[in-house]
Amino acid sequence: MLPGDAPDLSCRFMNVYVKRAFPVANVRRFLEPGPIVLVSSHHRGQSNIMTMGWHMILGFEPSLVGCYVWTENYSFDLIRKSRECVINLPTVDMARTVVDIGNCSGREIDKFAKFKLTPSFGNVVGAPSIRECYASFECRLADSRLIRKYSMFVLEVIRARVATAPRYPRTIHYRGDGVFMISGANTVRFRSRFRPEML
Amino acid sequence: MLPGDAPDLSCRFMNVYVKRAFPVANVRRFLEPGPIVLVSSHHRGQSNIMTMGWHMILGFEPSLVGCYVWTENYSFDLIRKSRECVINLPTVDMARTVVDIGNCSGREIDKFAKFKLTPSFGNVVGAPSIRECYASFECRLADSRLIRKYSMFVLEVIRARVATAPRYPRTIHYRGDGVFMISGANTVRFRSRFRPEML
Numbered sequence: 007m008l009p010g011d012a013p014d015l016s017c018r019f020m021n022v023y024v025k026r027a028f029p030v031a032n033v034r035r036f037l038e039p040g041p042i043v044l045v046s047s048h049h050r051g052q053s054n055i056m057t058m059g060w061h062m063i064l065g066f067e068p069s070l071v072g073c074y075v076w077t078e079n080y081s082f083d084l085i086r087k088s089r090e091c092v093i094n095l096p097t098v099d100m101a102r103t104v105v106d107i108g109n110c111s112g113r114e115i116d117k118f119a120k121f122k123l124t125p126s127f128g129n130v131v132g133a134p135s136i137r138e139c140y141a142s143f144e145c146r147l148a149d150s151r152l153i154r155k156y157s158m159f160v161l162e163v164i165r166a167r168v169a170t171a172p173r174y175p176r177t178i179h180y181r182g183d184g185v186f187m188i189s190g191a192n193t194v195r196f197r198s199r200f201r202p203e204m205l
Numbered sequence: 206m207l208p209g210d211a212p213d214l215s216c217r218f219m220n221v222y223v224k225r226a227f228p229v230a231n232v233r234r235f236l237e238p239g240p241i242v243l244v245s246s247h248h249r250g251q252s253n254i255m256t257m258g259w260h261m262i263l264g265f266e267p268s269l270v271g272c273y274v275w276t277e278n279y280s281f282d283l284i285r286k287s288r289e290c291v292i293n294l295p296t297v298d299m300a301r302t303v304v305d306i307g308n309c310s311g312r313e314i315d316k317f318a319k320f321k322l323t324p325s326f327g328n329v330v331g332a333p334s335i336r337e338c339y340a341s342f343e344c345r346l347a348d349s350r351l352i353r354k355y356s357m358f359v360l361e362v363i364r365a366r367v368a369t370a371p372r373y374p375r376t377i378h379y380r381g382d383g384v385f386m387i388s389g390a391n392t393v394r395f396r397s398r399f400r401p402e403m404l
């Protein structure tokens with residue numbers, strides 16, 4: 007078992023993580039355990055951030071992620087029209103901010119300014135990433151045909167950047183009704199049991 | 206913060222959980238954090254179990270879950286033809302079994318017998334649930350149109366049964382490459398920050 011950080015739910019001054027390039031085919035390492043993410047988008051001078059809990063990996067090559075974005079979200083049109091966004095991975099120190107971002111609408115406020123988050127432009131996509139997040143996965147809309155029926159955007163991750171430390175982020179996972187599960191220990195104890203092609 | 210169980214990765218004798226009925230609209234409480242699940246199915250005298258990591262909540266009423274089932278899985282045809290299955294929620298004491306179930310094919314062996322798991326028939330669906338799992342979510346195939354393109358089965362949970370204790374199961378979450386994250390602490394610390402309609 008790998009050591010985790012000591013539990014710390016205080017909302018301290020937020021980190022700006024130092025990130026490195028990461029293979030897009032391996033983003034499951036961070037998304038498959040089911041964390042809450044922050045999706046940032048940009049269209050015609052408007053940027054926004056939304057809190058998102060409903061997503062799933064759909065493939066490695068291409069690196070596909072299915073994401074549920076409610077039609078009422080201000081981000082819905084920004085992503086649909088720009089056909090781009092960034093999936094940012096917040097850690098537990100940002101839990102309060104994650105909740106607050108979900109409580110308000112980008113129609114009324116600039117969420118980057120309001121929550122003192124640092125947008126990082128200069129990505130492959132036009133949307134800014136969030137420097138205070140552990141990882142950023144730049145995405146293009148790969149398939150818009152499931153939006154009408156299921157509010158599902160099929161996104162292709164075209165560039166990934168991940169913090170150099172810690173090895174595993176302490177992510178937050180939503181249970182509904184205001185309850186969060188915080189990611190626990192990480193273990194390679196069972197790795198040797200896997201048939202190699204099943205990893 | 207709610208107290209968690211002490212870390213225990215030993216594969217002890219598996220529990221048979223006592224379960225109670227649970228509202229299908231609330232299954233997100235267990236599935237949204239992103240645990241690995243065991244999907245059981247049955248068609249024309251054949252039962253099977255598969256390990257599944259790619260799924261997402263798609264709605265509350267009806268209670269919809271999108272699930273990725275690879276075409277090569279023996280379960281693929283059992284679910285597609287019977288149009289039913291059960292999503293079972295294993296806990297960390299079953300981690301070894303979860304890996305082993307993913308390593309082999311139901312074409313060759315009876316996984317219930319091989320892994321000494323207890324099938325529970327007499328559900329609303331024809332598929333058996335797994336008594337050693339913490340929860341069982343009986344599902345009907347609600348939409349088969351995404352199977353061809355994305356291997357995605359849109360399932361409707363029509364009956365849920367959840368263990369009476371503990372309040373939160375210690376679930377396992379896959380990171381690829383043989384690494385599991387085990388669910389950590391659960392907290393209601395941020396509940397009061399939510400706007401009620403955002404819960």
